[in-house]
Amino acid sequence: MTFFEQAAIFLAAAVLAVPIARFLGLGSVLGYLIAGVILGPFGFGTFYNAGELLHFAEFGVVLLLFVIGLELNPKRLWTLRRAVFGIGSAQVLLTGAALTGAVYFIGQPLMVAAVIGFSLALSSTALGLQTLAERQEIATPYGRTGFGVLLFQDLAAIPLLVIIPLLVSTDAGGFSFVAVAKGLGAIAVVIIGGRYLLQFFLRLVAKAGLQEVMTAAALLVVAATALLMEFVGLSMALGAFLAGVLLADSEFRHEMEANIEPFKGLLLGLFFIAVGMSINLGLMASAPLSVLGLVVGLVAIKFVWLVAAGKLAGLKNDGALRLGALLSEGGEFAFVIAALAAGIGLFGAETASMVVLVVALSMAVTPVLILVLDRFYGHMAGRKHEPDYETPEVGDVIIAGYGRFGQIASRIMRAKGISFTALEKNQSQIDFVKKFGAKVHYGDASRLDLLKAAGTKKAAAFILAIDDVDASLKTAAVVRKHFPDVPIFARARNRKHAYQLRDLGVHNIVRETLHSSLKLTE
Numbered sequence: 001m002t003f004f005e006q007a008a009i010f011l012a013a014a015v016l017a018v019p020i021a022r023f024l025g026l027g028s029v030l031g032y033l034i035a036g037v038i039l040g041p042f043g044f045g046t047f048y049n050a051g052e053l054l055h056f057a058e059f060g061v062v063l064l065l066f067v068i069g070l071e072l073n074p075k076r077l078w079t080l081r082r083a084v085f086g087i088g089s090a091q092v093l094l095t096g097a098a099l100t101g102a103v104y105f106i107g108q109p110l111m112v113a114a115v116i117g118f119s120l121a122l123s124s125t126a127l128g129l130q131t132l133a134e135r136q137e138i139a140t141p142y143g144r145t146g147f148g149v150l151l152f153q154d155l156a157a158i159p160l161l162v163i164i165p166l167l168v169s170t171d172a173g174g175f176s177f178v179a180v181a182k183g184l185g186a187i188a189v190v191i192i193g194g195r196y197l198l199q200f201f202l203r204l205v206a207k208a209g210l211q212e213v214m215t216a217a218a219l220l221v222v223a224a225t226a227l228l229m230e231f232v233g234l235s236m237a238l239g240a241f242l243a244g245v246l247l248a249d250s251e252f253r254h255e256m257e258a259n260i261e262p263f264k265g266l267l268l269g270l271f272f273i274a275v276g277m278s279i280n281l282g283l284m285a286s287a288p289l290s291v292l293g294l295v296v297g298l299v300a301i302k303f304v305w306l307v308a309a310g311k312l313a314g315l316k317n318d319g320a321l322r323l324g325a326l327l328s329e330g331g332e333f334a335f336v337i338a339a340l341a342a343g344i345g346l347f348g349a350e351t352a353s354m355v356v357l358v359v360a361l362s363m364a365v366t367p368v369l370i371l372v373l374d375r376f377y378g379h380m381a382g383r384k385h386e387p388d389y390e391t392p393e394v395g396d397v398i399i400a401g402y403g404r405f406g407q408i409a410s411r412i413m414r415a416k417g418i419s420f421t422a423l424e425k426n427q428s429q430i431d432f433v434k435k436f437g438a439k440v441h442y443g444d445a446s447r448l449d450l451l452k453a454a455g456t457k458k459a460a461a462f463i464l465a466i467d468d469v470d471a472s473l474k475t476a477a478v479v480r481k482h483f484p485d486v487p488i489f490a491r492a493r494n495r496k497h498a499y500q501l502r503d504l505g506v507h508n509i510v511r512e513t514l515h516s517s518l519k520l521t522e
Helices: 003-023 028-039 051-071 074-079 081-105 110-120 125-134 141-167 177-206 211-231 236-247 253-278 281-286 288-312 317-327 332-343 349-377 404-415 427-434 448-453 469-482 495-503 512-521
Strands: 397-400 420-424 461-464 488-492 508-511
Touching: 003 028, 003 253, 028 125, 028 253, 028 349, 051 125, 051 141, 051 211, 051 236, 051 253, 051 332, 081 110, 081 141, 081 288, 110 141, 110 332, 110 349, 125 141, 125 317, 125 349, 141 236, 141 288, 141 317, 141 332, 177 211, 177 236, 177 427, 211 236, 211 253, 236 253, 253 332, 253 349, 253 448, 281 288, 281 349, 288 317, 288 349, 317 349, 332 349, 397 404, 404 420, 448 469, 461 469, 469 488, 469 495, 488 495, 495 508, 508 512
Parallel strands: 397 420, 397 461, 461 488, 488 508
Antiparallel strands: none
16 A cells, blocks of 8 residues: 555545544544544554554654643743642642552552553543633633643653653663763753754744745754654653743744644644554453443542542532543543553553553543533533632733834833734844844734734734735734634725725724824824
């Protein structure tokens, strides 16, 4: 079978299975897993060896960690500090300890039990966030708490991915200090190089003005840092995560996220298909009661603790129960950790297969639990009656275009204490205004993916300050079509431009020369 034939089969399976799964309320992750099972040896037998595909598709997880790193700006962490560092850390530690004890009790060595227990303590970020987004519940109190817990779990996955390779890098029965030194050295190279060279490199690429080259640069940054970590025996995901963190507060943050997102989504889908292909349903057939008991035990332990954590966070009964249902499953990092641990010989392939099977089945339980809660409590989207421990995060004002017009608007907002996100596609202009302390993000504001990454959906307002008429109209059309609830305040070069903006549904328009000429005449 040729490469293109294989690609066509995978794409067809995803296109068919994922919409059906989402229509049934099961979520896209389960759709990919089901597609993998159908294509694998326990389905139609189209593919028998998922190993090579899984190794390739793991780059999707690497890209996911890069995007998570980009999200770790201080403002967001501070807003969710209680959910992230309070509820999230307690959930991982207590649930991980409980699951470690359970796995040790059924006969695994303590070190293996700890790796499995803490990997199972992590929930599915893809499934959780996708469920909240599809149900429009991410702004609810339980949704924000769930997001904070998932964020800490993603952070907790990093030390797990770092420690596991070191567990088998032994020297006379102990840790290899040479391996540790190499790892720390590689991390130092990434941090120092990223801080002093990475942004300089991206500025040079941005000045070329070619979108495809900027996309290639984003992928190169992720691949280079990932390969460096792999070379010294650490997780590729760690390098990508560090690169994302180093760019989280740079002007390229939104551009990088927008460029990476399509590749991340596609490769993550391929990763879940490969995991589905590797699910050993023969274990289910040979020991159904054991598998069922493990799934029920996993979901029950996590559900009970998460409900208690939700109550401690100030959620009412329905919010706490929803939090437990949302995060009671195992996550995609358990797939990665199981594959990594089995690959380096920490435990056998059969144990890894059992972990994958239990996690996959626990993911299937989550939509069912949520549907049951909906039956008792109804859909939560848009409900505001629950007490919250945080003031909901107010979206920034988005400024598209940071020439003289946009700069003046930003100075007034800064003086008034109004937060804003400025977008500018001219790198030379960004370099110029940064000399005066301005913070601007690189990117073309007419790109839908960039606008999503910049948070336009929840923006308080959108200031259209682009001087080029065609670019201004293109941006206005995209914003009005995809973000109809966000008010647009637009700059018009002349009367014709103003009429064109009005035809697009923009009504808050200021013509450049009208007010100044009236002032002069006065």
